[in-house]
Amino acid sequence: MPQRPKVRPVGVPPRKLARSDSADAHTPTRPHAAPPVPPTSEPDDDFLSAVWKLLCSVKLAIVLLVFITLACIFATTLCRSMGAAKALVYRTWWFDALLALLAANLACCTVHRWRFRFRQTGFLLTHLSIIVVLIGGLIGSRLGERGHLDLWEGDTGDAFVPEKETKRIKTATKGHAREDVEPGKPLGFALRLDKFVLEKYGPDYSVYVQVGGGSKPKEFRFDPKPGVRQKVRRTSYAIEVVEQAQNAYPHFAAVNKSSQPHNPAIELELRDGAEPFGAAWLEAKKKDRSSFFDKPRGLRVSYVWCSTEESYASQQQSVDEPVREQLVVTIPKTGVQKEFEVKVGQEITIPEGPVRLKILRYEPDFVIGHEGVTSRSAEPNNPALQVEALEPAGGRPQWLFAKMPDFGMTHGGQAKDVQLRYTHPGQDAQAKEHLKIVHAHERPPVLVVARDQKLFACVPFKVGEALQVPGAAYTLKVATFYPDKGEVMEVRTRSEAPTSPAARVKVFGPRGEREFWLFALEPFAHPAAYDDGQLHLVYAETREDKDYKSTLTVLENGQPVLNKTIEVNDPLTYKGYAFYQARYAQNPETGKFQTGLQVVRDPGLPVIYVGFTLLVLGVVFALYVKPFLKVGERVSE
Amino acid sequence: MSEEALFQAMCLLYALAALAYLGCLVSRAKALRPLSVVILLAAFAFNTAWLLNRWRIADRPPFKTLYESLIFAAWCIILVYLFVELIYRIKLIGFLSIGMTLLTLYFAHAQSKSVAKLPAALQSVWFIPHVVIYFVGYGALTIAFITSILYLIKLKVKAGEGEQLADFDDMTYHATAFGFVFLTFGLVTGAVWAKVAWSDYWFWDPKEVWSLITWLIYLVYLHLRTMRGWRGRPAAWFVVAGFLAIIITYLGFNYLPQAQESDHAYISE
Numbered sequence: 050m051p052q053r054p055k056v057r058p059v060g061v062p063p064r065k066l067a068r069s070d071s072a073d074a075h076t077p078t079r080p081h082a083a084p085p086v087p088p089t090s091e092p093d094d095d096f097l098s099a100v101w102k103l104l105c106s107v108k109l110a111i112v113l114l115v116f117i118t119l120a121c122i123f124a125t126t127l128c129r130s131m132g133a134a135k136a137l138v139y140r141t142w143w144f145d146a147l148l149a150l151l152a153a154n155l156a157c158c159t160v161h162r163w164r165f166r167f168r169q170t171g172f173l174l175t176h177l178s179i180i181v182v183l184i185g186g187l188i189g190s191r192l193g194e195r196g197h198l199d200l201w202e203g204d205t206g207d208a209f210v211p212e213k214e215t216k217r218i219k220t221a222t223k224g225h226a227r228e229d230v231e232p233g234k235p236l237g238f239a240l241r242l243d244k245f246v247l248e249k250y251g252p253d254y255s256v257y258v259q260v261g262g263g264s265k266p267k268e269f270r271f272d273p274k275p276g277v278r279q280k281v282r283r284t285s286y287a288i289e290v291v292e293q294a295q296n297a298y299p300h301f302a303a304v305n306k307s308s309q310p311h312n313p314a315i316e317l318e319l320r321d322g323a324e325p326f327g328a329a330w331l332e333a334k335k336k337d338r339s340s341f342f343d344k345p346r347g348l349r350v351s352y353v354w355c356s357t358e359e360s361y362a363s364q365q366q367s368v369d370e371p372v373r374e375q376l377v378v379t380i381p382k383t384g385v386q387k388e389f390e391v392k393v394g395q396e397i398t399i400p401e402g403p404v405r406l407k408i409l410r411y412e413p414d415f416v417i418g419h420e421g422v423t424s425r426s427a428e429p430n431n432p433a434l435q436v437e438a439l440e441p442a443g444g445r446p447q448w449l450f451a452k453m454p455d456f457g458m459t460h461g462g463q464a465k466d467v468q469l470r471y472t473h474p475g476q477d478a479q480a481k482e483h484l485k486i487v488h489a490h491e492r493p494p495v496l497v498v499a500r501d502q503k504l505f506a507c508v509p510f511k512v513g514e515a516l517q518v519p520g521a522a523y524t525l526k527v528a529t530f531y532p533d534k535g536e537v538m539e540v541r542t543r544s545e546a547p548t549s550p551a552a553r554v555k556v557f558g559p560r561g562e563r564e565f566w567l568f569a570l571e572p573f574a575h576p577a578a579y580d581d582g583q584l585h586l587v588y589a590e591t592r593e594d595k596d597y598k599s600t601l602t603v604l605e606n607g608q609p610v611l612n613k614t615i616e617v618n619d620p621l622t623y624k625g626y627a628f629y630q631a632r633y634a635q636n637p638e639t640g641k642f643q644t645g646l647q648v649v650r651d652p653g654l655p656v657i658y659v660g661f662t663l664l665v666l667g668v669v670f671a672l673y674v675k676p677f678l679k680v681g682e683r684v685s686e
Numbered sequence: 687m688s689e690e691a692l693f694q695a696m697c698l699l700y701a702l703a704a705l706a707y708l709g710c711l712v713s714r715a716k717a718l719r720p721l722s723v724v725i726l727l728a729a730f731a732f733n734t735a736w737l738l739n740r741w742r743i744a745d746r747p748p749f750k751t752l753y754e755s756l757i758f759a760a761w762c763i764i765l766v767y768l769f770v771e772l773i774y775r776i777k778l779i780g781f782l783s784i785g786m787t788l789l790t791l792y793f794a795h796a797q798s799k800s801v802a803k804l805p806a807a808l809q810s811v812w813f814i815p816h817v818v819i820y821f822v823g824y825g826a827l828t829i830a831f832i833t834s835i836l837y838l839i840k841l842k843v844k845a846g847e848g849e850q851l852a853d854f855d856d857m858t859y860h861a862t863a864f865g866f867v868f869l870t871f872g873l874v875t876g877a878v879w880a881k882v883a884w885s886d887y888w889f890w891d892p893k894e895v896w897s898l899i900t901w902l903i904y905l906v907y908l909h910l911r912t913m914r915g916w917r918g919r920p921a922a923w924f925v926v927a928g929f930l931a932i933i934i935t936y937l938g939f940n941y942l943p944q945a946q947e948s949d950h951a952y953i954s955e
Contacts, residue, residue: 107909114909118902125892125899129943139890186888195885250803272800277690282798593803617806618883629885630806647885657887661874668870672863 104157113151120144152183168678171671178663185660188653196234197631198646200242205604207240208233209648236626236648239607244600244614245633245642252590254293254550254569259585260284270591273552286584287557291564297551299568299575300541303330305531310490313354314534317341317486318526320515326523332534333488337452342476349480350525353487361489365507368499369483372474376434376449379468380404391434391471404467405440415450422448432473441467451475484518484525494527538575540566552588597633599644626650689743689799692736693757697791699729700760700784707781723771726764726784733761746804749817756794758817759936760787762825770829770861776852778843782832793937807949812879819875823868824932827904830861831929834922855918858925859911866904873901884949892942893950896935903928 103109124138138144159176163169196211210233256271258281271279273290280287303316312334319327326346332338333354340351351369355361378399379386385401397406414425415433425431437446451473485497498506498519506519515526540551550569555562556579565577567588577586596616603611603623613621620629632645687695706722709715736757740748748754767783836843837854845852876897877887888894907924910916939945 107913111906111909111913114902114906118899118906121895121899121902124890125895125942125944127943131890131892131944131947134944135890253803270800594806595803596806596809618810620882620885627885629883631885649885651886654881654887658878661877664870665874668867672867676863 101157104154105161106154107158109154110151110158113147113154117144117147117151120147148183152180155180168675171667171669171675174663174667175671176667178660178667180660181663182657182660185653185656185658188656189651190653193649193651193653194234195647195649195651198233198240198628198648199632199634199643200240200599200646201643202242202245202641205239205241206236207238208235209646210234238610238624239604240628240646241602241604241609242599242644243602243612245644246598246600247633247635247642248595248597249592250595251592253592254552254588254590256288256290256552256554256567257587257589258286258288259587260286261583278557281584284584285559286579288586289555289557291553291555294540294542294551294553296544296548297540297542297566297568298549299566300539301536302539303529303531304535304537305533306535307533310354310356310532312531312534313352313488314531315352315486315488315494315512315527316529317350317352318515318528319343319348319350319523320526321523330534331486340477342480344476344479346523347479347481348484349477349482350484350486353485355487355489358489361487361492364485364487365495365497366504368502368504369485371502372472372477374432374473375471376406376408376436377470377472378404378406379470381468396439402467403440404438406467406469407437407439408434409437409446410435415448429473429475429478432471432475434471436469438467482521486527488530490532494530496525538566550588550590554586554588556584556586558584597630597644599630599646601628625652687735687739689736689739692732692739693791693795696729696732696736697788697795699725699732700788700791703729704781704784704788707777707784710777711781719777722777722780726768726780730761730764730768733757733764737761740801744801747814747817749813750802750804750808751798751800753794753797753799755817755821756790756797759821759824760790760794762821763787763790763828764825766822766825766829766861770857774845774852774857776843776845778836778841779829779832779857782836783829786828786832807883810879810883812875812882816872816875816879819868820872823865823872824936826861826865826868827925827929827932830858830865830925833857833861834925838919838922838926855922858922862904862907862925862928866901866908869897869901869904873897891948891950892944893935893939893948896931896939896942900928900931900935903931 120138124134128134128137155176159173159180163173194211196209198206198209200206254273256273258269258271260267260269260281267284269281271288271290273293275290275292278287278289303314306312312332314330314332317327317329317331318325327341327343327350329341330338331341331350331352333352339353340349342349353364355364374391376389376391376397377386378389378397380399380402383401385399387399389397391408391411393408393411395408397408398404410422412422412424412431412433412435414428414430416423416425416431422435432451434449434451435446436449447469449469449471451471452475481501483499485499486494487497488494493509493511495507495509496516496518497504498508498521500520508516508519510516510527512527512530515524517524540553543549552567552569553564554567554577555564558579558581560580563579565586566575567577567586568575569588569590572587572589578584579586598614598616600614601612601621602609603621611621611623615621615628615630617630620627622628627649629647629649630644631647634643634645635641636643703722703726706718706725709718710722737748737754740754740757744750744754749758763783763786767780770783771780833854837858841854843852843854844850876894880889880894881887903924907921907928910921910924934942939948939950
């Protein structure tokens with residue numbers, strides 16, 4: 050392709066050509082384009098004319114545009130933060146000067162070149178629009194206000210906290226709204242937050258894969274795509290979701306592992322007439338699994354394994370002492386051990402320690418939910434106590450569990466100096482009747498019946514046979530006895546609510562293919578790990594924020610004048626102020642919401658929008674309409 | 687058909703279309719020219735099907751993740767090229783456009799394919815127009831980049847059936863002018879949307895600044911076109927630079943130091 054020939058129009062002197070960088074094919078005559086002036090003319094006139102020519106030139110425009118571009122490239126590539134970019138480039142005098150010069154250049158150029166012709170509409174509109182936008186921006190930056198206003202549900206605010214110009218608020222993202230003590234800038238009216246609504250997506254379930262250990266494990270999220278093998282990026286693993294179940298539960302089937310009494314266990318069945326009312330596996334050597342409680346009858350059944358003849362005999366004659374709720378404090382160094390009654394808020398002092406403790410909180414049925422520690426029910430199923438050591442100081446408040454007496458010793462901050470043990474009768478406190486099954490190696494099980502802490506009967510029986518409990522209407526049966534019980538996990542599906550989403554996932558790794566069931570309800574209860582210990586799998590729900598909305602009322606002298614529910618992309622405007630939904634926060638204790646509003650007043654905005662409109666129209670005219678006009682004009686000529 | 691299968695079929699058809707267009711350049715077989723267009727249209731149909739399918743699966747426009755947006759970018763390049771084919775019938779531009787599309791799809795293939803949810807800020811009437819306008823503009827400017835390179839390397843190609851040589855300089859100008867209008871619309875819709883969603887029309891966010899840089903480079907090109915001595919080859923270099931700016935705005939953005947502060951980052955994990 051040959052280059053366009055650089056032909057000079059006939060009759061135009063070369064010097065003039067060099068300067069005639071016209072925006073249009075037809076070069077307009079200039080006010081100062083006089084014939085060459087003699088050297089005797091005033092130098093001022095010459096200088097002004099040169100400045101005018103420069104300001105009117107496309108060359109200057111191009112130079113300015115290139116400089117602005119280079120400044121922007123510098124600001125975005127070499128400045129580490131947006132704050133630094135603003136301080137070093139966008140908010141400097143020289144960047145403002147570049148923009149001012151560009152505006153001057155545009156203005157002169159437009160005045161100089163524009164002739165009242167239809168085909169020049171695009172030229173006029175585009176050049177004018179940039180000047181208008183720059184003026185609008187200037188008005189906004191000089192006369193505008195911006196800040197934020199955070200309101201709790203039900204609260205009213207009549208002032209906002211102005212923002213420093215250089216600080217950028219990360220809006221439209223969730224975060225903690227800040228507490229401000231400054232009085233702020235008065236709005237002239239008040240704004241009340243009537244209601245805040247947070248909408249969530251989902252829930253969606255994803256497979257989370259963690260590869261590698263140490264301080265920097267890699268985490269990956271996979272959308273379940275049944276039957277599709279998905280590579281775990283930058284590792285040698287791959288996963289495949291084989292199936293997803295809406296309602297699958299892990300079921301642990303009992304198996305016997307050996308004939309030695311490593312984990313003696315019985316399968317208990319209780320019937321009231323023909324009506325079964327209790328079935329459970331009791332494991333004698335596991336404290337939290339060795340007893341069964343039936344609330345309506347106030348009946349407790351426990352399983353005791355005796356390793357010696359003496360204990361087998363003595364257990365048949367004894368009634369268990371009731372456990373009391375107390376906090377047992379031991380100081381290993383001095384051997385001091387003291388029991389204390391438990392009262393929330395109480396302080397405990399042992400002068401010998403010196404030890405000073407405070408009981409902070411009690412939960413009857415401890416569970417860690419989404420909002421932190423709470424109780425699943427009012428029943429003492431998992432009694433827990435939170436204790437803080439005031440002396441010796443330094444430890445964090447710790448939780449003690451009646452069902453796991455060792456937990457506090459191993460996880461506490463002050464394990465070395467002070468040992469704490471929390472005891473609680475749990476539901477045993479409500480038991481009126483206690484059935485104790487005393488069992489030993491190669492001996493028959495014996496049922497020991499106690500009522501109101503008094504021994505009532507003692508009957509040996511056979512495994513597999515139902516036994517009428519002496520003095521009661523119900524029967525007891527030990528259906529199975531395993532001296533060494535183990536568990537095999539099976540997955541069962543159900544149709545009734547509540548649902549329990551689960552996924553069967555295959556993992557392909559260096560040691561071959563493995564399969565795991567993952568349960569979303571308790572993602573960490575049944576951890577799945579690949580053989581090499583490098584890859585861990587979890588199936589969990591994700592609930593991303595969908596939208597957040599604030600219902601606001603504008604108050605003038607305490608009277609409501611306007612009500613609107615705002616959300617991201619839908620602000621409220623009143624008396625020149627616009628309120629944007631920006632952030633939110635939630636009080637974890639009360640669940641109450643706080644909305645974070647961005648407050649902006651920008652008197653330059655109408656000017657900006659006029660500029661935008663002119664720009665859009667001008668560009669369309671100059672580049673889409675004008676080329677077709679040219680053809681028409683040429684034909685008419 | 688699964689999403690994976692649609693993607694594979696689309697890539698295969700684009701590759702076949704590229705071969706057919708290459709065939710048109712080296713062979714005089716008459717039947718090859720319409721055949722190449724048919725294959726390209728079939729590939730484009732699969733591309734469209736992929737996007738509609740993703741729209742159905744995700745229950746939102748397929749412009750959220752980098753993976754989706756790259757496949758939409760590929761679609762836009764071909765959309766603009768199909769109009770170019772109607773006007774110029776120069777198979778070389780077609781071959782190179784399909785080549786760019788294949789490159790885009792190859793890059794898409796390396797991205798995470800997960801379906802992301804639409805955050806609150808993107809739930810706006812501006813979402814579809816803003817993205818579509820920008821990507822059609824990018825499609826046109828990709829074609830302008832191709833023709834500017836052909837012009838800069840002084841390649842002589844016959845335009846159509848006659849003896850006349852293709853004027854790549856003229857084509858570059860028209861493609862750029864067409865695309866520039868879309869860039870301007872994209873910039874303005876972006877500013878208006880930012881005002882509604884984030885309370886200000888301009889934040890000096892690195893993505894905003896790079897879209898401005900891109901716009902300024904093409905603006906310089908359009909002005910250089912009016913200046914004698916600059917309008918030819920020197921101006922064409924600005925089209926090449928503009929295309930690089932698009933690549934940085936769109937793909938290189940995550941490597942910029944301020945990308946973490948930006949609200950514009952694509953979700954890639």
